[in-house]
């Protein structure tokens with residue numbers, strides 16, 4: 426017989442739920458086991474630590490206790506403990522002390538440390554001193570002794586760790602990093618993000634909140650979310666993996682401009698892009714979209730073809746031809762999807778080519794993140810007036826569902842794509858190649874200067890894992 430406060434109760438563990446009820450069947454406690462952090466036992470007393478989700482998506486830790494004679498308590502403890510599998514027992518924690526408002530260490534000490542200690546997690550804590558240090562650590566770190574990696578910082582620190590981990594996994598599995606066609610091996614170790622950066626976009630996508638306590642509790646619960654990444658290669662070299670946003674053209678230039686004003690701190694992202702927008706450049710490019718394979722194609726008809734009405738003179742000869750042939754005898758819907766499937770190559774003047782490794786799709790009237798989708802969406806922005814462009818980007822910023830429904834934005838659902846700069850001059854200096862003009866890619870907030878006139882982007886499905894519970 427168990428006691429909950431002054432009441433005698435029955436306890437059952439059934440279908441992943443622990444229920445505490447009176448003999449009259451009044452349910453006093455009902456908690457999903459996946460929401461439990463840990464069970465503690467002292468003679469005759471059992472305490473359950475569990476997590477409660479609030480309406481605003483933040484998590485709180487709660488406890489309740491039961492009393493019983495020694496044998497009953499021991500048995501319940503053993504039953505519960507055997508069900509709390511998958512909680513991380515050992516973690517590598519990387520803290521960027523310079524992230525955001527330079528509060529990484531404070532956030533860790535104030536919020537994370539005590540929760541990790543409470544749950545008995547073995548920790549290897551490293552405060553990083555400089556950029557690239559996380560990558561170097563992960564090159565040789567004994568990954569077999571940890572259950573996950575935790576970053577305390579912003580999106581940049583996460584992306585650096587993700588790059589380091591993915592490269593390490595390929596190295597261990599003898600996969601050629603520089604081959605742009607290679608399928609990569611997914612990494613089994615989850616990464617958790619405790620937000621302390623200036624943007625903290627990924628963590629908000631994951632948990633719907635920027636609350637650091639919530640992030641720590643998600644890590645301790647041990648659930649995983651699989652996520653896609655994309656690889657970017659140029660001149661037979663891997664440039665980087667992207668977990669969030671890859672932007673060539675306007676967004677590359679914006680990031681380059683923002684880098685020059687690092688001293689302004691996070692506020693640079695609110696001011697500098699306006700200047701980049703005013704001096705937006707046109708790029709003469711050919712974009713080749715790699716179609717989805719049969720398995721990757723969504724079962725329902727896609728309507729993305731609606732955006733294919735491009736400005737005159739934009740479509741390449743081949744695409745124009747295919748469009749004409751296919752649209753003759755089809756219904757409107759077929760027309761639209763066949764146009765999309767056939768459009769393999771585009772050539773013309775553009776402002777930007779952007780793709781998102783975490784796909785943004787309309788849900789409940791706004792664009793929301795979707796992890797581990799079958800495909801990659803590429804948005805190509807063609808010639809348009811400055812005011813139309815500003816209005817479109819404002820909608821993107823405000824997550825409006827129609828933010829890409831503009832005639833000057835073409836959408837393609839692909840497995841990868843190739844961008845070729847036309848009319849660009851390549852200079853050879855010794856063994857090195859240099860493009861005469863500056864072309865930048867924004868890879869998750871890192872600015873990459875192109876040295877070759879062609880780059881390839883490939884989707885890698887579910888290549889990384891986050892600690893979190895997105896489906897919830």
Ligand SMILES: Nc1ncnc2c1ncn2[C@@H]1O[C@H](COP(=O)(O)OP(=O)(O)OP(=O)(O)O)[C@@H](O)[C@H]1O
Nearest residue numbers: 524525553554555578579580581582622623624625
């Ligand atoms: N001690 C350090 N000093 C400077 N840079 C560091 C240090 N440790 C890591 N970095 C690198 O700094 C870059 C940015 O870090 P981070 O993302 O944590 O902060 P942020 O840029 O302020 O936040 P956000 O990316 O959310 O805007 C990353 O590439 C990271 O690896």
